[in-house]
Amino acid sequence: MPLPFVTADREDRVQAAQSVTLAEADRDLWRRPYRPGPWRVGGGxxxxxxxxxxxxxxxxxxxxxxxxxxxxxxxxxxxxxxxxVRLLRAGVWVSSHGLRQAGLLRTTTLRWAEVGVVRTVQRPVRWLGMPRTVQGQALVLYPRTRAGNGAAGSDAEERRILLTDHNADFLPRRPGFERAADVIESWAAESRS
Structure with a gap:
């Protein structure tokens, strides 16, 4: 028996959590601006x-x-x-301190001063992290150059893929990827200004 009031409430909470901006958020908390996907939750x-x-x-x-x-x-x-637990906590986290990419075995944190540009690009991406690639979208972070005034968009080894629309969080949820990418891009833009 479907319970529409439960799903409506859950969707409202998810939309509210995804629309949190840097000015409205508690500045010291690390937040994941999206919920874990069904593949990640099922694996956990x-x-x-x-x-x-x-x-x-x-x-x-x-x-x-x-x-x-x-x-x-x-x-x-x-x-x-x-x-x-590490599998469920994997993903991209943001706070006023910077951007944190938590993986299964390693976590990398970048201060906002180290983040140059965050943008969504069309490119071949890994399907569920496996070697097989498919055409999709990726949220890519270009770190700030050493000179400090631009983004290092030309060096392939310096860019970092944060999210893809074919990873364990967004494989069946393409609109969720677009919302998460928009939120992370807005956090990066707010932190630069």
């Missing part, structure tokens, strides 16, 4: 399901009397939980 849920099986097997092994094996199994379960 599968990892948490796997972790529950691993932790249950650690309990069974401990009850059987092999404590060192149970400890190794419990450690693997905790590692899978940490991996699931």
């Amino acid at each position: 849920a599968l990892l948490l399901l796997l972790a529950s099986y691993v932790l249950f097997s650690a309990l069974v092994i401990a009850l059987a009397g092999s404590l060192p094996s149970a400890a190794v199994c419990a450690g693997c379960g905790v590692l899978v939980i940490v991996l699931a």
Whole structure:
């Protein structure tokens, strides 16, 4: 049975969160200007399901009397939980301090003074982060040049792809990608002025 009041409320909260500007936001909080996509949430849920099986097997092994094996199994379960949390937190985060790109294993933070231009471009992008590429849109960050007065748009190794419309957050939600790209571009423009 559909519950229209639940979806309408959720859509209103998402739209309100995406329209937050730098002037209205709490300046010290890191925010992700979009919600995680179904592929990311599904992957995190599968990892948490796997972790529950691993932790249950650690309990069974401990009850059987092999404590060192149970400890190794419990450690693997905790590692899978940490991996699931990192997967769910991956993405682009913004605050008054700068822009943070959180990945599965590494997080990179750039101050707004280091950000030159953020723009959406048409280019081949990876499909769900796999080696296969398809034509799509990408939100690309061009860092400020060392001289400090422009963007280094010509050096391919200096530009950084922040989001694509074929990643785990936006694969089935192209309008969500466009809204998120607009919000991140506006945060970058506000921080430069």
